[in-house]
């Protein structure tokens with residue numbers, strides 16, 4: 001398969017509005033191709049190389065050789081070159097890496113060079129494409145999309161199941177079962193503006209009203225004394241969470257997979273400011289973190305993923321001590337649910353997650369079986385640039401430029417700027433972070449690679465001719481930086497527009 005075809009398809013998909021047409025374009029690309037190439041392309045379309053580390057960064061791609069006139073690079077040549085680059089180590093590896101990169105880029109057309117550069121630096125990470133690629137794999141393999149999704153959830157990625165999907169054999173996909181110790185893609189929530197609306201969305205009847213804890217998502221796997229803790233993005237953070245490991249080891253079972261949130265609590269049981277949880281989760285500080293679990297996917301040889309929520313919750317409550325359970329109310333009464341939600345907010349938590357009791361555990365944000373309700377609306381936006389501070393902030397990078405992706409064009413569109421809500425700790429952190437991501441500095445504005453996601457509170461969204469998206473945020477302020485989301489998972493321009501007054 002030619003790399004040029006992948007580049008052209010990725011551009012065409014970005015330029016097409018219709019979901020069906022996008023899936024068809026992807027299916028055309030994947031049909032009849034070698035499974036190894038399909039695996040590589042599945043990874044590339046989601047915006048990642050297959051190698052975890054290549055030692056290549058933005059700086060090593062600053063000066064590219066002149067491009068080739070004609071497209072000749074194949075996907076497999078590209079993959080093997082990165083494979084070789086990733087394997088380099090020791091003396092002379094820097095030189096060898098630069099030579100291999102120059103050779104690869106010298107064989108790429110100008111279009112391919114830009115695309116490959118985005119791939120290597122992670123700029124084109126398009127998580128949103130993942131579910132379209134799953135659909136395309138189902139079409140090409142002639143297997144149900146549900147089977148592809150389920151296998152991807154169990155494997156922790158679509159890339160790992162692409163080849164199996166192409167065999168057209170549902171049994172090949174069914175082989176991806178939950179394995180204790182292998183992270184599973186997490187279930188996500190949709191949102192509603194009131195508890196009653198969320199209850200209706202979750203199917204009505206009796207539902208669970210979960211406290212929405214404002215911490216950091218964790219998935220915990222235990223087998224005997226071995227414990228693995230991963231984040232929402234499935235990164236291994238076991239070493240940073242000794243408290244979680246201790247709680248998991250103390251449970252009366254041998255094998256277990258749990259889903260939950262970890263956060264810093266004060267002596268009164270109220271949550272501490274999120275920054276304390278975040279900084280402790282990033283490096284060891286004196287803060288104690290408490291895990292609170294809200295779901296269980298496996299206990300001692302029994303997979304629970306397909307069990308309805310009420311069964312999973314019964315198992316969870318039988319296994320985990322009350323102090324490590326997310327407080328919840330089971331009810332069918334909107335009035336009771338509202339009053340529980342009010343108490344949750346009074347206790348300093350973020351909101352509630354309404355959960356259908358009949359639904360199985362399913363990765364992603366599909367359907368409406370988990371519906372979150374938060375009174376304070378925030379948007380997850382991408383930082384495009386940052387201005388040097390002045391006065392008290394002259395040592396720091398301060399005013400950040402905020403962007404959201406226009407899902408139609410794939411472009412990031414600026415929505416406004418803010419220097420509000422930043423503590424000294426945030427200023428220090430962001431100065432260092434944006435220097436790392438810097439692509440240019442005109443003495444005032446430092447442009448950065450659009451990779452850092454920031455959670456922004458705002459008072460409203462208004463129409464504006466000032467910014468290209470036609471909207472601007474009123475009183476935007478920083479709540480926190482989010483390292484557990486990629487730019488592809490940030491809110492889109494369409495999400496922002498839903499807040500228009």
Ligand SMILES: Nc1ncnc2c1ncn2[C@@H]1O[C@H](COP(=O)(O)OP(=O)(O)OP(=O)(O)O)[C@@H](O)[C@H]1O
Nearest residue numbers: 188189210211212213214216217261294326353372
């Ligand atoms: N009881 C709970 N049940 C499910 N998720 C919970 C619960 N308490 C806190 N959470 C958090 O809420 C998130 C669900 O919301 P969503 O899927 O929209 O993810 P998100 O974009 O990270 O959300 P947010 O920024 O609102 O936390 C989970 O990822 C988890 O971190």
